[in-house]
Amino acid sequence: MRFIPVQSLMEGMVIAKSLYDINQQLLLREGTTVQKGYIERIARLGYQGIYIDDEISKDIEVKDVIRDELRMKAIQSVKDAFIYNDLSTLSGQKQAKQKIDVTKMLITNIVEEILENKDTMINLIDLKFFDDYTFFHSVNVAVLSILIGAELGLSREQLFNLGLASILHDIGKIFIDKDILNKPEALTESEYTTIRKHSEYGYTYLKNTFEIPAAVYVAVLQHHEHYNGLGYPNQKSKEDISLLGRIICVADVYDALTSNRPYRKGLLPSEAMEYIMANGGIMFDIKLTKIFARKVAPYPVGTYVRLSTGDLGIVVKNNSEACMRPIVKVFVDKYGNKVSPQIIDLKEDRLLRNVTITGVNDIA
Numbered sequence: 001m002r003f004i005p006v007q008s009l010m011e012g013m014v015i016a017k018s019l020y021d022i023n024q025q026l027l028l029r030e031g032t033t034v035q036k037g038y039i040e041r042i043a044r045l046g047y048q049g050i051y052i053d054d055e056i057s058k059d060i061e062v063k064d065v066i067r068d069e070l071r072m073k074a075i076q077s078v079k080d081a082f083i084y085n086d087l088s089t090l091s092g093q094k095q096a097k098q099k100i101d102v103t104k105m106l107i108t109n110i111v112e113e114i115l116e117n118k119d120t121m122i123n124l125i126d127l128k129f130f131d132d133y134t135f136f137h138s139v140n141v142a143v144l145s146i147l148i149g150a151e152l153g154l155s156r157e158q159l160f161n162l163g164l165a166s167i168l169h170d171i172g173k174i175f176i177d178k179d180i181l182n183k184p185e186a187l188t189e190s191e192y193t194t195i196r197k198h199s200e201y202g203y204t205y206l207k208n209t210f211e212i213p214a215a216v217y218v219a220v221l222q223h224h225e226h227y228n229g230l231g232y233p234n235q236k237s238k239e240d241i242s243l244l245g246r247i248i249c250v251a252d253v254y255d256a257l258t259s260n261r262p263y264r265k266g267l268l269p270s271e272a273m274e275y276i277m278a279n280g281g282i283m284f285d286i287k288l289t290k291i292f293a294r295k296v297a298p299y300p301v302g303t304y305v306r307l308s309t310g311d312l313g314i315v316v317k318n319n320s321e322a323c324m325r326p327i328v329k330v331f332v333d334k335y336g337n338k339v340s341p342q343i344i345d346l347k348e349d350r351l352l353r354n355v356t357i358t359g360v361n362d363i364a
């Protein structure tokens with residue numbers, strides 16, 4: 001399969017990965033042929049594109065680090081957790097606790113699945129809808145954070161704490177006026193100040209409401225602190241920020257940058273990776289940005305790329321030790337002629353040492 005940006009979708013293409021709508025109901029099943037009307041619908045939901053199957057990409061497998069089913073359940077649990085219960089009543093308290101228990105169980109499962117797939121690089125292409133951005137984003141941040149934590153060799157207990165903190169990192173937003181959160185125009189300074197309070201609100205809410213380890217709510221408090229001390233709310237720097245808080249910060253920024261938002265288009269994974277790497281030692285702990293580059297593919301498998309030679313191909317596999325130089329299947333030459341497919345490993349091939357990727361998904 002390969003990834004096709006929504007603007008390059010055409011009738012007759014065959015969908016390779018099922019699509020769900022905002023209520024997690026199946027929208028288009030794997031194997032369905034794209035028909036007139038589908039394309040606009042897919043774009044309207046906020047998808048950047050979809051995976052399709054064709055002759056040239058039939059042997060390319062895109063593997064997620066967690067199963068679709070578990071991802072959908074996790075998205076639903078965040079959605080539930082973001083519905084505030086009246087804590088002044090016993091039933092409200094009970095419901096809030098039940099919801100957190102479901103989230104805890106799902107985090108345990110996500111940690112186990114990620115540990116099983118620990119050696120794969122994550123091929124994260126944004127598949128979020130506008131309306132459910134926060135919930136999709138929270139789960140992505142959890143998956144990315146746990147992946148970094150696993151690579152760091154954290155214990156299962158630490159990974160659980162990291163997963164819980166990362167999936168709930170923005171829970172404090174339930175205490176912020178929806179009109180400010182959803183405002184499409186530029187925010188005023190006072191509105192920014194209000195939004196920035198969400199990390200403290202989340203900390204207080206989690207600490208006072210649930211029986212969860214301190215490491216979890218401290219990480220929620222610190223997820224917007226920056227390594228150089230210029231973050232918020234307490235301008236903590238370097239190792240004064242907890243390790244879990246530092247990890248969530250990297251994952252949060254990466255996923256936010258790659259997301260389509262109603263007011264701007266998301267960056268490509270390679271562009272977002274460049275931003276993360278450039279901020280190693282500034283916004284982020286450099287040790288973590290290096291691990292991030294080993295685990296997250298800037299050119300995800302199935303992405304269409306243009307090489308500096310002018311040839312076109314599809315990314316087949318990633319090299320974790322050289323993330324900018326994946327293995328590419330070239331099938332169109334620089335003159336635009338179809339050629340018999342050739343596999344090129346940009347890391348190994350000495351003749352191709354100077355070949356780089358210069359464009360992504362710019363044609364289909």
Ligand SMILES: [Fe+2]
Nearest residue numbers: 169170223224
């Ligand atoms: Fe946040």
